[in-house]
Amino acid sequence: MTTLRKAYEQSYYPPIPTKLTKRFRTNLIWQFIRFVVINIKMLRMVRKH
Amino acid sequence: MAKLLILGGGISGHTAALHARSLLGHQHEVVVVTPNSKWNWIPSNIWVGIGLMNQEQVTFDLGPVYKKKGITYIQAKAVSIHPEGSQDNSSPFVSVSHTSPTKIGENEEINYDYLINATGPKLKFEATKGLGPEHNSLSVCTYGHATETSAHLDEAVARMKKGEKQKILIGTGHGTCTCQGAAFEYLFNTEFELRKRGVRDKAEITWISNEQELGDFGVGGMHIKRGGYITHSRIFTESLFTERGIKWITQAHVSEVEKNQISYEQINGTEGNEAFDFAMLLPPFSGVGMKAFNKTGEDITSILFAANGFMIVDADYTPKNYEDWSAEDWPSTYQNPTYKNIFAVGIAFAPPHPISQPKKSVKGTPIFPTPPRTGMPSGVMARIVAYNIADMIKGKESEPKRKASMAKMGAACIASAGANFFNGTAVSLTMYPIIPDFHRFPETGRDLNYTSGEIGLAGHWIKHLLHHAFIYKAKANPFWKVVPE
Numbered sequence A: 001m002t003t004l005r006k007a008y009e010q011s012y013y014p015p016i017p018t019k020l021t022k023r024f025r026t027n028l029i030w031q032f033i034r035f036v037v038i039n040i041k042m043l044r045m046v047r048k049h
Numbered sequence B: 001m002a003k004l005l006i007l008g009g010g011i012s013g014h015t016a017a018l019h020a021r022s023l024l025g026h027q028h029e030v031v032v033v034t035p036n037s038k039w040n041w042i043p044s045n046i047w048v049g050i051g052l053m054n055q056e057q058v059t060f061d062l063g064p065v066y067k068k069k070g071i072t073y074i075q076a077k078a079v080s081i082h083p084e085g086s087q088d089n090s091s092p093f094v095s096v097s098h099t100s101p102t103k104i105g106e107n108e109e110i111n112y113d114y115l116i117n118a119t120g121p122k123l124k125f126e127a128t129k130g131l132g133p134e135h136n137s138l139s140v141c142t143y144g145h146a147t148e149t150s151a152h153l154d155e156a157v158a159r160m161k162k163g164e165k166q167k168i169l170i171g172t173g174h175g176t177c178t179c180q181g182a183a184f185e186y187l188f189n190t191e192f193e194l195r196k197r198g199v200r201d202k203a204e205i206t207w208i209s210n211e212q213e214l215g216d217f218g219v220g221g222m223h224i225k226r227g228g229y230i231t232h233s234r235i236f237t238e239s240l241f242t243e244r245g246i247k248w249i250t251q252a253h254v255s256e257v258e259k260n261q262i263s264y265e266q267i268n269g270t271e272g273n274e275a276f277d278f279a280m281l282l283p284p285f286s287g288v289g290m291k292a293f294n295k296t297g298e299d300i301t302s303i304l305f306a307a308n309g310f311m312i313v314d315a316d317y318t319p320k321n322y323e324d325w326s327a328e329d330w331p332s333t334y335q336n337p338t339y340k341n342i343f344a345v346g347i348a349f350a351p352p353h354p355i356s357q358p359k360k361s362v363k364g365t366p367i368f369p370t371p372p373r374t375g376m377p378s379g380v381m382a383r384i385v386a387y388n389i390a391d392m393i394k395g396k397e398s399e400p401k402r403k404a405s406m407a408k409m410g411a412a413c414i415a416s417a418g419a420n421f422f423n424g425t426a427v428s429l430t431m432y433p434i435i436p437d438f439h440r441f442p443e444t445g446r447d448l449n450y451t452s453g454e455i456g457l458a459g460h461w462i463k464h465l466l467h468h469a470f471i472y473k474a475k476a477n478p479f480w481k482v483v484p485e
């Protein structure tokens, strides 16, 4: 989808994820760890109130 | 015996009703007046809008839940508040108009000792010519709208399958819209769905928004720590858009929606048109338009409500420049300063000012997001108000003691970016506080230890879990209180 060939258009500047970053987003083991971490973060937020 | 009347059986009103009922003995009455017989988990309307869920999966009948809990349920719409009563009725009361099929159109006066206004927003489609499902664009704000939108999406996909190109336009339909997060979720879910249905290459997808920049979300955006930098959400959001090949138009006020084209104006004065085959554009919100009258029948609507129709509470409404805004401007007890037995929670309370910096176009058109009041803070303030009222009814306190200011409250927000158990994703955001406080956190206005954001499959799992957890809680099933707001 992404092409960096269109110089100076809006899509030219933002960072785009590498293949590895993308793979980690749906890697089951890594995402299970993130699931636990995000839940802890959310609970900390709830408890902060 | 005291009577607590709650107007609105949505996310905040229903939360307040369940807590109040569990805190008050049965000598006290809890009454809910709401026009719709169904409770709706609104965040999942996004999934209805792309055809992944149907109406039944995001709603349930309120009647049986209220019967089970001993809450009096009146299917009606509040029309006016009479906080001093009237010549014929010495008690404060609310005039309602019934909406159930058996009593439709009948009027009734309902007395109260304490009142919570949780009527949420009026979807003000009329603010933009041609906006809304009755005219030329679609919406996902109600489950009905979302169902209709899903059918239109199916038609667009069918055309793409035949080889036709389709222009998809998603975003905000007016310069003063809020709830950008919801439109963002619909945008990303649509893009994901088009990929799933094998027609992504036939779709040109454009986002249009009144945000100053991508990633503002009506809260001025947020900064997070990542890769050795403190980075603004704009960078991440632009990255997500670019990765998906979505074009964006920001700082835009949509001035008209025609059959297959919108006209818009931007802050710098640019005027433009954008053609579309499928457009889902959110409306701006206002209060639901209730009136208020004193004992002699004089109109006191401006004492109870701000000009935008939202209810005046314990906020500092003094007009101030952006530089002078303070976290202390935001309300903490949601009590009306004139009538101390009236409270407003969720979207129904009048914010003191926006969170994002207000901007006007060169022509003077206001173009900036108005402040969002998402599910979590709406639920928290509803719970706190229910506890405060219960304390006052039981004579434990003479005034509300518990506080829930959005300037001292955090929020967790999971924005779906594609629904699938193995390759779906969602953006998981936490921020503290919701209202930036540059006095306590001079650098970015927020505590960077509690403000975070990431995208991944874990977010989707959480979003799915929350769908079931919140519906379980709202049905007041066993241990419902364990699920936090």
Ligand SMILES: Cc1cc2nc3c(=O)[nH]c(=O)nc-3n(C[C@H](O)[C@H](O)[C@H](O)COP(=O)(O)OP(=O)(O)OC[C@H]3O[C@@H](n4cnc5c(N)ncnc54)[C@H](O)[C@@H]3O)c2cc1C
Pocket (backbone or CB within 6 Å): B007, B008, B009, B010, B011, B012, B013, B033, B034, B035, B036, B042, B043, B044, B045, B046, B076, B077, B078, B079, B118, B119, B120, B121, B140, B141, B142, B179, B182, B288, B290, B345, B346, B347, B348, B373, B374, B375, B376, B378, B413, B414, B415
């Ligand atoms: C499409 C969409 C997606 C969203 N996604 C998220 C999300 O992922 N996370 C999140 O935190 N928030 C989300 N939100 C925001 C969230 O839905 C709101 O914060 C929340 O619904 C506000 O609760 P409320 O009780 O103030 O209003 P509502 O939930 O809208 O409830 C208002 C109630 O009042 C009733 N009412 C209206 N007029 C009257 C009247 N005159 N008399 C009596 N009753 C009346 C209405 O029928 C309704 O039942 C989303 C919003 C939308 C539109």
